[in-house]
Amino acid sequence: MEKITIEDKDYPEQLKKIKNAPKALYFRGKIRPDEVRFAIVGTRRYSSYGKQVALEIAGNLAESGLTIVSGLAPGIDTFAHTAVVEQGRRTIAVLGTGLDEKSIYPKENIKLARKIVELEGLLISEYPPGTRGTRFSFPQRNRVISGLSKGVLVIEAKQKSGSLITANYAFSQKRKVFAIPGSIYSLNSHGTNFLIKQGAKLVDSANDILEELNLSISVPPATSNATDGTQTLEENLVLDTIKEESLHLDKIIEKTKLNPAIAASTLTILELRNKVRNLGGNIYALKR
Numbered sequence: 001m002e003k004i005t006i007e008d009k010d011y012p013e014q015l016k017k018i019k020n021a022p023k024a025l026y027f028r029g030k031i032r033p034d035e036v037r038f039a040i041v042g043t044r045r046y047s048s049y050g051k052q053v054a055l056e057i058a059g060n061l062a063e064s065g066l067t068i069v070s071g072l073a074p075g076i077d078t079f080a081h082t083a084v085v086e087q088g089r090r091t092i093a094v095l096g097t098g099l100d101e102k103s104i105y106p107k108e109n110i111k112l113a114r115k116i117v118e119l120e121g122l123l124i125s126e127y128p129p130g131t132r133g134t135r136f137s138f139p140q141r142n143r144v145i146s147g148l149s150k151g152v153l154v155i156e157a158k159q160k161s162g163s164l165i166t167a168n169y170a171f172s173q174k175r176k177v178f179a180i181p182g183s184i185y186s187l188n189s190h191g192t193n194f195l196i197k198q199g200a201k202l203v204d205s206a207n208d209i210l211e212e213l214n215l216s217i218s219v220p221p222a223t224s225n226a227t228d229g230t231q232t233l234e235e236n237l238v239l240d241t242i243k244e245e246s247l248h249l250d251k252i253i254e255k256t257k258l259n260p261a262i263a264a265s266t267l268t269i270l271e272l273r274n275k276v277r278n279l280g281g282n283i284y285a286l287k288r
Contacts, residue, residue, distance in 0.1 A: 001028050001099055001129060018147040018173050022126035028099050029122035032067075037092065038209070039069040039145050039170075041163045042076025042155035043188055048246050048279040050156035050188060051079050053180055055277065056288055057153065058083035060206035064215070067092060069149050071141065072109050072123075073162075076155050085115050092122040094145045096138035098131040099123050105133045124148075142166040143173075150213055151176035153203060157191030164191050167200065176212055178203045231275075234258060234266045239275065239286065246285035 004011050005024045010031050015021055040058050042050060058068050058080040068084045070077040072093040084091040093116055097103040101110055113123055126144065127137060142165045146152050152170040154177070157163035170177045177200040182189025196202050201212055231239065234256075241247065241255045253263045267284055270276040277287040 001026060003027075004031065012148055014149070015144065015147040018143065020143065021147065022144065025124055025126055026099055026128060027122060027124045029117045029124075030120050031122060031124075032090075035067045035090075036065070036213075036215070037069050037149045038066045038213075039149035039152040039166070040076070040080040040155065041070055041142075041145065041152065041157075041166050042080075043157050043161060043163060044073055044075035044077075045188070046075045046079075046156055047186070047188055048281070048283040048285070049182070050076055050180075051279050052246055052277070052285045054079035054155050055083045057155070057203070057206050057209075059087060061209065062087055062089045062091070064206065064210060066215075069094060069145055071095070071138075071145055072104075072106075072113065073138075074106050074109075076163075078109060078112065081112060081116060084121075085112065085119060088119055090119060090121045091116055092124060092148065094141050094148065095123060095125040095133075096127070096141040097125065097133040098127050098129040099125050100129040103130060103132055138162060139165050143169040146170040146173055146175055149175060151178060151209065153178040153180070153209065154192050154195055154200070155180045156182065156188040157195075158187050159190040159194060161191055164195070167195055171198075176201065178209055178212070180204075231270075232266075234262060235270055235275075238263065238266050238270065242276065242284055242286055246279055246283050249282040249284065252284065 003026050010033055054076045062068055062084040067090050068080055069092045070080040081091050097105050146166050146169040154163045154167050167177050179192040179195040179200040181202055237256045253260050276284050
């Protein structure tokens with residue numbers, strides 16, 4: 001573990017300019033002053049929709065060359081980091097605790113934290129080793145997430161949530177704020193829909209973000225995994241059924257009229273072939 005102060009030349013320039021910038025940062029991994037960083041945050045109590053969006057957009061932005069910043073929290077933060085790590089790319093986790101493994105929260109993400117460092121990513125915190133998280137330290141670290149980043153995307157957030165704290169910091173720091181729209185009947189969309197009313201840019205693809213940030217790199221259009229002639233009839237039927245939305249296994253069986261055992265085995269094969277992703281709870285989506 002290393003320490004850097006605000007006077008050091010490698011201290012992130014964007015972060016140095018924010019109000020109440022940390023005087024010192026502790027870190028594990030590599031600091032790269034010249035990279036383009038972008039933050040993705042969201043609720044801990046996510047839906048399958050939120051998980052799918054986080055995995056897809058974080059993966060696409062990482063593929064385009066952006067370094068994804070998030071908070072290692074359960075839920076959307078975890079999926080943002082995971083999507084990048086799955087590609088073997090660099091991501092930054094900003095913690096509201098010390099960086100020693102006894103302090104890191106949540107404990108179930110210690111393996112993910114190790115993988116981030118292994119892939120030349122970065123764990124960073126303004127709190128010294130041995131500091132446990134508190135109801136004050138997590139909101140405080142949110143100003144660092146936005147301060148490090150060129151922009152912030154919020155994926156699913158209730159009206160009062162830590163993600164909205166991050167967005168408010170981003171607005172005050174003159175960062176670009178983006179939000180994923182959602183159903184007016186979903187509590188997880190109340191925060192994001194509110195941000196859009198406040199001026200956040202509505203996002204439905206990674207290209208929306210890249211264009212708004214004036215980055216020339218763009219993500220190629222998603223190639224459809226459906227009915228391309230290289231799969232069996234059952235596989236094509238399943239892929240075609242979930243091409244527009246994620247569905248529970250029972251709904252897939254209902255729509256395809258496949259035998260339940262055949263539908264389940266087909267999904268397993270497609271998952272092994274990297275065609276579909278199990279979002280948890282037997283809900284499946286195309287892996288784009």
